Amino acid sequence: MPRFSFQQVDVFSSRPMRGNPLAVVVGADDLSDEQMQAFANWTNLSETTFLMEPSKAGADYRVRIFTPIQELPFAGHPTLGSCHVWLAHSGKSPSGYIVQECGAGLVRIRRDGTRLSFAAPPLNRSGPVDPTLIDRIAHGLGIPATLIEDANWIDNGPDWIGLLLPSRRDVLAVRPDYSLLKGLRVGVIGRFDPEQDGADAMFEVRAFSNRGTEDPVTGxxxxxFAQWLIGAGIAPSDYIAAQGTVLGRAGRVHVRQESSDIWIGGEVTSCIQGSVEL
Structure with a gap:
């Protein structure tokens, strides 16, 4: 069986096992769709990625991103984790942007000190959420619909629906019933109270996937959320979001708007290195 270089990395944390894990297979050009999907199902991580030679001009590498059940055109923590592994294996040190080719097109990535950051791709769908759907989501999250301050589609590949809650405390108190959220990707965000929650982040985020799990940290x-809330004047142009608290993680997502770009960044830590037979 062919053997491939393999890494498992932790994204959005400088400390191993405190962020969101990602499995990365290097040199996967000859693997079939079925092999990639089967391996992603076996790892059972939120995403597994496969690095390939680029097919589009201007790209440094190509990545395909799989959940255990489907391929995604784009995802955030796989973008940063895959770039981290590509830099380690290629031995290259680009002075400008690193350009990733994925199903959503070309995504720019840059190094900010010890962090990697990607330029948020355009939203495929935005705008208000149907009130009937909001009621269903509220019921599925175990909260009154009146607690939801606002809701927006924030689909940038994964078809996220974003909810704004009054506070971090409200976000942490959510107890989802996945049978009622079936087929939906729902994110909730609430502001920190500096006196109660500290000042190392401004918002708390939670992400509930369409396969009945909570995602630790979600790029x-x-x-x-950044495109919606900064654009609406609800969030400042530079902030840090915390995620994964309920799961015992300590993810930190660095958000910065520069001109028309919104950059999403975080630390990436290598945890497992070796080879895999597929």
Whole structure:
């Protein structure tokens, strides 16, 4: 069986096992769709990625992103984790942007000190959420619909629906019933109270996937929230979001708007390195 270089990395944390894990297979050009999907199902991580030679001009590498059940055109923590592994294996040190090719097109990535950051891709869908759907989501989250201050579609590949709650405390108190949220990707965000919650972040985020799990730290969701909330004047142009608290993680997502770009960044830590036979 062919053997491939493999890494498992932790994204959005400088400390291993405190962020969101990602499995990365290097040199996967000859693997079939079925092999990639089967391996992603076996790892059972939120995403597994496969690095390939680029097919589009201007790209440094191509990545395909799989959940255990489907391929995604784009996802945030796989973008940063895959770039981290590509830099380690290629031995290259680009002076400008690193350009990733994925199903959503070309995504720019840059190094900010020890962090990697990606430029948030345009939203495929935005705008208000149907009130009937909001009621269903509120019921599925175990909260009154009146607690939801606002809701927006923030679809940038994964079809996230974002909810704004009054506070971090409200976000942490959510107890989802996945049978009622079936088929939906729902994110919730609430502001920190500096006196009660500290000042190392401004918002708390939680992400509930369409396969009945909570995602530890989610780049695509945070990108969508940033585009919505900064654009609406609810969030400042530079902030840090915390995620994963309920799961015992300590993810930190760095958000910064520069001109028309919103950059989503975080630390990436290598945890497992070796080879895999597929």
């Amino acid at each position: 695509s969701l945070n990108a969508g």
